């Protein structure tokens with residue numbers, strides 16, 4: 001009898017390992033590596049959360065809590081949904097978990113049966129296909145075209161829906177493309193979804209605070225209130241409050257789904273860290289005033305990255321409107337040889353060459369179901385970004 005489960009074979013292995021292992025080796029050997037592969041803000045945790053966390057330790061808030069979130073945190077999440085998204089959720093419609101990651105996993109585990117399909121627009125966040133597979137579902141990909149700013153085309157979405165479709169996973173601002181969805185565009189998506197009442201929608205709004213357009217961020221449940229019962233609205237503390245390590249994510253949705261997600265969570269992790277919950281409570285209760293300063297920094301960095309990349313022959317890049325990633329097309333570099341005579345044929349080859357020759361780590365698009373592209377995170381110090389892009393430009397110029 002095989003030791004590893006059959007299910008393991010369905011879980012994609014991390015495609016980022018080759019580059020990240022090499023980056024570690026080169027750094028250990030003393031090379032100056034600039035990592036543009038990070039997936040978290042480089043800012044400190046917002047002070048209100050940090051002090052509330054310390055206070056929670058001092059006052060002994062260090063025991064098990066209610067499994068899917070303290071009543072205080074659920075109230076704060078409720079207030080946040082109302083303030084930022086114009087959405088009302090009762091407390092029994094709110095779930096808190098160890099990061100948005102666990103929220104999404106709980107939702108899949110609570111709803112998927114073998115054969116159920118989940119539509120995942122590509123490029124996608126790396127964990128979606130793995131989570132769907134772990135829960136016995138089948139991912140179905142819909143390509144968002146770079147020529148269209150990586151927007152999800154409603155016609156393409158509709159073509160992917162079958163009688164077996166259980167969920168559509170929407171993630172805008174998108175990791176890795178930085179693409180966003182306007183209210184008008186969301187309404188066009190809603191129009192399609194109205195025609196398929198058996199389909200549920202998970203909106204992963206993890207980057208909701210990091211949208212740089214004049215039009216503010218909007219989420220599907222806000223623009224299509226008639227779909228409210230079919231939508232699980234997911235967000236969290238990681239990106240908007242620089243709290244990646246605290247591990248708090250949350251969701252609002254229909255009460256029976258939230259109750260089932262609580263059962264899943266109760267059997268695997270129980271409550272998220274009590275201290276982190278206390279910190280998140282205070283952070284959510286105060287308005288996210290830090291965001292406009294972050295926007296200025298990220299917009300400046302984005303513009304540096306985009307204009308430098310556009311100056312490199314063989315690279316094309318769309319201007320990201322949210323999150324902190326640029327996702328350029330590097331296919332124009334294919335067929336060229338590095339100074340050692342090695343031919344670049346894939347985005348992974350390009351990433352490996354950039355790492356070896358320029359000491360800059362990026363994530364190849366294969367990891368996001370979108371070959372031909374690489375993801376550069378501009379959530380690192382601005383002078384390091386300038387340095388990295390200068391090195392990339394030289395490395396590309398050295399190709400034959």
Ligand SMILES: Cc1ncc(COP(=O)(O)O)c(C=O)c1O
Pocket residue numbers: 039098099100101102125171174175204206236237238244247248249
């Ligand atoms: C699109 C997206 N969703 C969800 C997550 C999970 O965030 P967390 O588990 O830290 O809340 C991430 C983290 O990188 C992400 O990029």
